[in-house]
Amino acid sequence: MTAIAGMQYPGSKEKVQAMLNTMSHRGNAWQLIIEEKGTILGVGGTRSQKSSAEVLLKEHIAEEMVSSSHYASAKATKKGIELARDPLGVSPLYYGRNKEGVFCFASEVKGLLAVTRDIHELPPGHLLTESNLRPIFKVRRETPRKDEPAKLASELRERIESVIAGTIGDENVGSWLSGGIDSTALAAIARPHVKEFHTFAAGFPGSADIHFAEIAANHIGSTHHTMLVKPEDVLKVLPEVIYHLESFDALLIRSSIMNYLVAKMAADYVPAVFSGEGGDELFAGYEYLHAVPQTKLQDELIDILGRLHNTALQRVDRSAAAHGLTAYVGFLDKRIVDLALLIPVEFKIKDGIEKWILRKSVADLLPDNLLFRKKAKFWQGAGVQDFIAQYADEMISDQDFAREKHIKSGERLNTKEELLYYRIFCDYFGYMGNLSWMGRTKGAPVN
Numbered sequence: 001m002t003a004i005a006g007m008q009y010p011g012s013k014e015k016v017q018a019m020l021n022t023m024s025h026r027g028n029a030w031q032l033i034i035e036e037k038g039t040i041l042g043v044g045g046t047r048s049q050k051s052s053a054e055v056l057l058k059e060h061i062a063e064e065m066v067s068s069s070h071y072a073s074a075k076a077t078k079k080g081i082e083l084a085r086d087p088l089g090v091s092p093l094y095y096g097r098n099k100e101g102v103f104c105f106a107s108e109v110k111g112l113l114a115v116t117r118d119i120h121e122l123p124p125g126h127l128l129t130e131s132n133l134r135p136i137f138k139v140r141r142e143t144p145r146k147d148e149p150a151k152l153a154s155e156l157r158e159r160i161e162s163v164i165a166g167t168i169g170d171e172n173v174g175s176w177l178s179g180g181i182d183s184t185a186l187a188a189i190a191r192p193h194v195k196e197f198h199t200f201a202a203g204f205p206g207s208a209d210i211h212f213a214e215i216a217a218n219h220i221g222s223t224h225h226t227m228l229v230k231p232e233d234v235l236k237v238l239p240e241v242i243y244h245l246e247s248f249d250a251l252l253i254r255s256s257i258m259n260y261l262v263a264k265m266a267a268d269y270v271p272a273v274f275s276g277e278g279g280d281e282l283f284a285g286y287e288y289l290h291a292v293p294q295t296k297l298q299d300e301l302i303d304i305l306g307r308l309h310n311t312a313l314q315r316v317d318r319s320a321a322a323h324g325l326t327a328y329v330g331f332l333d334k335r336i337v338d339l340a341l342l343i344p345v346e347f348k349i350k351d352g353i354e355k356w357i358l359r360k361s362v363a364d365l366l367p368d369n370l371l372f373r374k375k376a377k378f379w380q381g382a383g384v385q386d387f388i389a390q391y392a393d394e395m396i397s398d399q400d401f402a403r404e405k406h407i408k409s410g411e412r413l414n415t416k417e418e419l420l421y422y423r424i425f426c427d428y429f430g431y432m433g434n435l436s437w438m439g440r441t442k443g444a445p446v447n
Helices: 013-022 047-058 149-168 181-193 208-220 231-245 250-266 279-283 287-291 294-306 312-321 334-340 356-361 387-395 398-404 416-429
Strands: 002-007 030-036 039-045 061-067 070-077 080-085 094-097 103-106 126-129 132-135 173-176 198-203 223-228 272-275 326-329
Touching (some): 002 013, 002 061, 002 070, 013 030, 080 103, 149 181, 149 334, 173 181, 173 250, 181 208, 181 272, 181 279, 181 356, 198 208, 198 250, 208 223, 223 250, 231 250, 231 312, 231 416, 250 312, 250 387, 250 416, 272 312, 279 294, 279 334, 279 356, 287 294, 312 326, 398 416
Parallel strands (some): 173 198, 198 223, 272 326
Antiparallel strands (some): 002 039, 002 103, 030 039, 061 070, 070 080, 080 126, 094 103
């Protein structure tokens, strides 16, 4: 995991250092700062990444590289700073200008807040130069292939195996494991490549994810670690989650709590983990998609894929980065995404089964109780369910919600739960008039 930051102003090394210091959780073993063409570039990360980062800085580029297709980069040019972000926004990047008009950038919002409150998110697949923002990649609807499903499933399996093997290399990698098809498939494919493969799950006692993760771990033969969480643990860690997540979106935070806790546990054993994010968006894993007409299903999948960067991917990035952990989202590798966009939607939901083509591609790896496990929302599978919503209802009166639901940015908070999160958010970051950089979950419930 890496943090990058910079300013387009000579002599601002101390300010860039302060920006990096706010993001030291992303890897604080070292920090490198150079001045090039009047621009200050800084990179901080883990010791294993130091040599490659030194090369990048010598080439006047600061870059966070999760994989070959997942990155955020800043380049010093004669005209200024050139920013770029990967097509799906796996790696975060924000920018703005301080009161003097100096251009700044950072991997996280808190990094920018060290020097400015002018915050903008660099959209996925975009390049920013000289205040000129332009797309360099966009996910588009493709003409489906006409191959038989067996051929598509076989090719999908080959690509997943290639991505997993290439990602592991010589690194010690584990996996977050919920017992769902996505995380279990990746873990099963990765298992033979790692001598001692660690898997991790967190949830309330008796929760579905804990149960199915143990079944999956036993099946693939991993060294499995379970964190049993109490309700008071959730409330205790909530402020930390909001601080690292940099959001008050209710569904995003609710889904991040267990992810944050399991990342903390995993960081004690491995430097990196696989995460199954992206499988639902690529292969139609959500229950509501059954109601979407087949002619519109691919457009809906492309839409929710394009929203991942500041919802689920933000959860994965911040939960992992908070503990200096790297999370690999194997399904969102370009090779798999490219193929998934060509697979006909009738092979994604078939005979009432979500992600049918993915299940077919890994059918030989998993027992039926895992292969055909129904999708559960992250917080439901972990047992969080409506616990925090009920807590917020007890803590916030109807009168308080009516008075506070309209916030400074002009937006409206959806629920008491969201107001609870917003109060904590403001304790850390203050009341912000512009929140256009912060994503909101599509279809969030309203009081």
